[in-house]
Amino acid sequence: xxxxxxxxxxxxxxPGMAVxxxxxxxxxxxxxxxxxxxxxxxxxxxxxxxxxxxxxPIHAAYMPRSGDLIVGVVAEVRNNLWFMDxxxxxxxxxxxxxxxxxxxxxxxxxxMDIGDVVLARVQEVDECHNVVLTMxxxxxxxxxxxxxxxxxxxxxxxxxxxxxxxxxxxxxxxDCRIMVGENGRVWIDGTPDAIKHARDAxxxxxxxxHRTDIDTILNELETKMKGDA
Amino acid sequence: xxxxxxxxxxxxxxxRLDGRKLDEMRPVSIExxxxxxxxxxxxxxxxxxxxxxxxYGPMEAHxxxxxxxxRAVIDVRYNMAPFSTSDRIRPGxxxxxxxxxxxxxDALESVVLVERYPRSKIRVEIEILAAEAGTxxxxxxxxxxxxxxAGIPMRDLIVGVASGKVExxxxxxxxxxEDNYGQADLPVGILPNTGEIAFLQMDGDLSPDEFELAMExxxxxxxxxxxxxxxxxxxxxxxxxx
Numbered sequence: 001x002x003x004x005x006x007x008x009x010x011x012x013x014x015p016g017m018a019v020x021x022x023x024x025x026x027x028x029x030x031x032x033x034x035x036x037x038x039x040x041x042x043x044x045x046x047x048x049x050x051x052x053x054x055x056x057p058i059h060a061a062y063m064p065r066s067g068d069l070i071v072g073v074v075a076e077v078r079n080n081l082w083f084m085d086x087x088x089x090x091x092x093x094x095x096x097x098x099x100x101x102x103x104x105x106x107x108x109x110x111x112m113d114i115g116d117v118v119l120a121r122v123q124e125v126d127e128c129h130n131v132v133l134t135m136x137x138x139x140x141x142x143x144x145x146x147x148x149x150x151x152x153x154x155x156x157x158x159x160x161x162x163x164x165x166x167x168x169x170x171x172x173x174x175d176c177r178i179m180v181g182e183n184g185r186v187w188i189d190g191t192p193d194a195i196k197h198a199r200d201a202x203x204x205x206x207x208x209x210h211r212t213d214i215d216t217i218l219n220e221l222e223t224k225m226k227g228d229a
Numbered sequence: 230x231x232x233x234x235x236x237x238x239x240x241x242x243x244x245r246l247d248g249r250k251l252d253e254m255r256p257v258s259i260e261x262x263x264x265x266x267x268x269x270x271x272x273x274x275x276x277x278x279x280x281x282x283x284x285y286g287p288m289e290a291h292x293x294x295x296x297x298x299x300r301a302v303i304d305v306r307y308n309m310a311p312f313s314t315s316d317r318i319r320p321g322x323x324x325x326x327x328x329x330x331x332x333x334x335d336a337l338e339s340v341v342l343v344e345r346y347p348r349s350k351i352r353v354e355i356e357i358l359a360a361e362a363g364t365x366x367x368x369x370x371x372x373x374x375x376x377x378x379a380g381i382p383m384r385d386l387i388v389g390v391a392s393g394k395v396e397x398x399x400x401x402x403x404x405x406x407e408d409n410y411g412q413a414d415l416p417v418g419i420l421p422n423t424g425e426i427a428f429l430q431m432d433g434d435l436s437p438d439e440f441e442l443a444m445e446x447x448x449x450x451x452x453x454x455x456x457x458x459x460x461x462x463x464x465x466x467x468x469x470x471x
Contacts, residue, residue, distance in 0.1 A: 012467050014459050015340075015377050016385030016422040030382065032342075039422070041342060041382040043462055058466055059269065059380030061287055089287045089349045128298055129348055154380075 010047065013040035013055060020053065028054025044154075060154040062088040062183045064131045068122040071148060071185035072133065074114050079106045084120065084133055087150070087183040092131040098123060100135045117143045119179060119187065146177070146189030149199050153184040155206040166205070166218065173222040174198035197224070236410040238395040245395075247404060254390075254402045254450050259370070259461035261378045267354075269379025271461070273371040276404060277361035282371035283354045284379040290350035301346035305334040307368055309357040329365045336369060336418040336428035342382040351381060362408035363391050366416050369428070374458050378465070384420065386458050387427050388451040391416035392443040399439050401446040415443045419451040 013019055017040045022033045030042040031053050040046065044057035064070070064086060072084035075091055080103070084092040096103040101111050112118065119141055123134040135141070151159065160167045160180055171178050176190030176198045188198045205218065239245060249255070255276030264270035267283035290296040295304075307329040311318050337353065353375070355368040366389030373387045393403045395411040403411060413433030417426055435443060 012463055014386060014462050015383035016420065017459075018422065032384070034423075039384070041384065042380055043377045043466075044380075057380045059378065061268075061380070089346065090289050127347065129346075 030055025068182035071181035271374035282375040287349035
């Protein structure tokens with residue numbers, strides 16, 4: 001989404017706005033081609049990367065894709081499966097065969113109940129938006145401590161930075177364990193003060209998602225965190 | 230409409246009762262993002278009309294019988310507040326609000342890229358806080374800005390605008406007296422960038438020439454309102470925090 005943006009001044013586009021001729025270029029997300037020109041379909045910042053024109057949306061709903069790491073909340077429990085709120089249009093389904101435990105039929109609630117938070121991965125999404133989750137994999141587990149916060153889905157790449165560099169700096173500076181789910185949920189675990197600082201930093205970065213001075217803001221927050229330590 | 234032909238609606242100097250020219254709109258102002266709890270929202274003031282629109286979703290469509298396997302459904306609820314007119318309106322759905330909800334949903338479905346969200350529902354709530362003729366058009370304009378504010382992909386920003394006929398003269402953007410005592414009303418939903426018409430209704434009679442002129446007025450007004458819509462979205466995000 002936001003990765004790969006340069007410091008050049010960005011242009012805000014609205015749905016229906018012509019953003020230039022389509023010749024020799026490809027339409028990315030948020031763009032459709034009509035009458036040999038590109039039309040923006042979403043409100044957002046126009047960007048061009050590798051000859052592809054796309055819109056970095058200001059608001060976007062989470063659209064699950066296979067392989068996404070997500071932070072889910074148990075919304076419903078049945079005899080042999082859990083329904084997870086994954087911050088998307090549809091709930092995700094976690095069958096007991098893809099849970100990390102051996103679960104007896106009818107005993108699903110003993111392992112996870114409504115409101116429990118899990119780190120899971122999207123196993124499969126079909127064309128009708130049925131989402132199947134898995135908790136079989138390294139690091140996928142029930143999250144029993146820490147805090148869960150929400151970010152706009154379109155801003156999570158800003159928090160992570162290229163190759164998770166920015167996220168790693170946040171982890172180091174705050175001395176917290178931080179997991180950023182593709183669905184806009186962030187799990188932060190550490191001391192109460194450290195969690196507070198980390199949450200402030202994450203939100204400050206998300207708020208300034210379309211600016212170019214994110215690293216300056218991050219440096220200031222790092223200094224503040226170190227000062228409190 | 231057209232039942233009170235003896236009411237004078239045009240002044241001797243050719244202007245309308247409120248001093249507007251024949252092809253002059255009432256003042257329009259739009260603000261995007263007025264409701265923090267909604268995914269997208271907008272407030273449109275058009276003359277004495279005030280409409281607030283809120284958009285929620287896309288979300289799973291419930292009940293499941295309304296789901297479409299290949300696209301989203303747009304669920305519009307148009308409602309006039311009891312205090313929006315001089316006579317109190319009985320709260321809740323009535324025949325008129327059901328009709329306007331339906332035509333608004335149809336108009337919005339033709340601009341929203343509904344095929345991106347199968348089995349989903351996009352909920353659009355339009356609340357008319359103050360009414361002075363042309364509320365369905367104001368509602369459509371507010372809904373379009375709210376949909377854009379919510380990040381819903383659309384082919385264009387649809388604009389609701391109306392013209393009509395009073396004293397055998399075509400006029401743009403009818404006010405309350407012109408709507409009540411005029412001879413015709415022609416509300417349309419226009420896609421300004423492509424010039425397409427997403428919705429059109431006509432109450433009363435217009436000759437082909439009058440219809441042409443009314444549509445010319447509508448297209449001219451749609452361009453003006455579209456600029457105000459884009460400006461509202463720009464003001465919300467450009468230079469501010471997104």
